[in-house]
Amino acid sequence: MPQTYAFADPLILYGVPHSLYTGVVRCYLRTQGIAYIERPTSHPDFAQRIMPTIGRSIIPVVMLPDGRIIQDSVDIIDHFEQCRVPWPAYPDGPLHRILAIIVQYYGSQAMLRHAMHYRWSYLGQQEAFLRDAFAAGSGHDMAEKIMTRMQSYLPQLGITETSIPVIEHSFESLLDILEHHFREHPYLFGGRPSVADYGLIGPMFAHLGRDPVPSDLMKRRAPRVFRWVERMTAPRLDAPEFTQYGTDYYANDSLPETLTPLFAHIAEEIFPELTSKLMFMDDHVNQLKPADGQPVSDKPHQRYIGVINTRFRDVPVSAGVQPYLLYMLRRADAVMAGLNESEHSRVLAELQRHGLDQALPGHRGYSVARQNHIEVWEIAN
Structure with missing residues (x-):
């Protein structure tokens, strides 16, 4: 087993449990065994130390033990990929690497439509859960303002009465495709997470895997997908169902047929x-x-x-x-x-x-x- 890259002291991760991009970084740090302390944006150090440096209120942010600050989930992952982490997230094969980046783009950008729809279009059915989450992360005084601002983003994400049935059909289709894949493989490109997994886990955990309405749908329709969400959020590689699988990516830049429907789904979603x-x-x-x-x-x-x-x-x-x-x-x-x-x-x-x-x-x-x-x-x- 590769040796874990270790810091003398834990780093600080500024974020909240219901944040899509914080979820990406948290999963990566847990997989790599990198020690961290998570703090919400309501922590006084965020306003006093972080915001003056990055110039805006945005998460996730990582403060390294030496005081350096990194903002943005891609930049944070890429920083640690230059270190000696146990499970590198970029496959060596060029086809694997390119496809993983495209899936990462799909999950972290195109799936904002799915994530934000299921969170805010069903507000009445999960309001207590969301209000508690936002208050815990930002304080009661800011929670209402942030929730209102988030809901205002729906039109620019293309979430309308006309598009909502298509968005929901899209999510259900994605669950079916991933369910078939995760019955045979622990991660998207083989025996450990790639940037593709980290791209998908943002919406699939923070919104779709935690908020009551989509989480319930995932558990009932696609239990292996929900198990992948658990696997991604657990420390190290959590795949006891795949004991003999190994931890490498697919050999020789090859791809299993279970990924073909996923790539077709993504192409249909991101174009034109x-x-x-x-x-x-x-x-x-x-x-x-x-x-x-x-x-x-x-x-x-x-x-x-x-x-x-x-x-x-x-x-x-x-x-x-x-x-x-x-x-x-x-x-x-x-x-x-x-x-x-x-x-x-x-x-x-x-x-x-x-x-x-x-x-x-x-x-x-x-x-x-x-x-x-x-x-x-x-x-x-």
């Missing part, structure tokens, strides 16, 4: 919305002509730069555009750029077979980076 968002950013950058390193928005807390009219499956929806999506998907471009001609052709053919080749943004003359805890434009020379 992702294509429309990339085109919006193309036009935005062309008109704005930002300098290299310029923040993507005028204020640090503003992550949306506009709204597009697109479709979610067969339903027209409006959707906010966050340049952060480009920051996530560029990591897949980087993998492709490092391949020789033969490997490039092989991986591209597999992505095309799954309908996911257009998830890689490709050359556009610009990208998005993160500096000082915010997204900035990165302009090619």
Whole structure:
């Protein structure tokens, strides 16, 4: 068994149990055996030490024992991936790695629609649970304001009376697909979690696996999916049902047939919305002509730069555009750029077979980076 990377002292994780992105980081830290102390945003150190550094109220945030601060679930995972962690989350195989990044994008970005619908559209059936969670994390005085603000995000996520039946059908279909996979495999890409698992666990734990309405649906319809949620939130690798399975990713960049329906599901969900968002950013950058390193928005807390009219499956929806999506998907471009001609052709053919080749943004003359805890434009020379 690999040796656990150990700190002399535990780090501090600022977050709350019902936070989607805090759930991602908490799962990663527990899997890797990294000691941490979790504090809510109501803790005085958050206002006195964290917010002056990151310039906004946002979670998760990690403070390392040496005082360094890291904000953003992807940045936190990528920081520790450079350390000697026992269970690296990026597969070595290029196809595995690219697909894992795309699944991570789907879970942490596209599934916001599912997560926020089930939390707020069913408020009347789970209000006591949610009010207790928000009050415990932020204090009674702030809970109502935060809950009201969160509900205001539904329109820009494309959650309407017209789209809700499609969102619910989508979630049920996803549960069925994952249920079949997790009957045979402990994690998405084999014997340990990848960034794909960490991408999905955010919505599947914090919202859909805890809030009473979707959690009950998951337990009744897809018990193996709920068991995967338990496995992801437990310390280390918690897979006694798969004692003889091993801890490696699938050999030789191969994929089991149980993942084919998942990739098809993701392709149907993210397109044409992702294509429309990339085109919006193309036009935005062309008109704005930002300098290299310029923040993507005028204020640090503003992550949306506009709204597009697109479709979610067969339903027209409006959707906010966050340049952060480009920051996530560029990591897949980087993998492709490092391949020789033969490997490039092989991986591209597999992505095309799954309908996911257009998830890689490709050359556009610009990208998005993160500096000082915010997204900035990165302009090619």
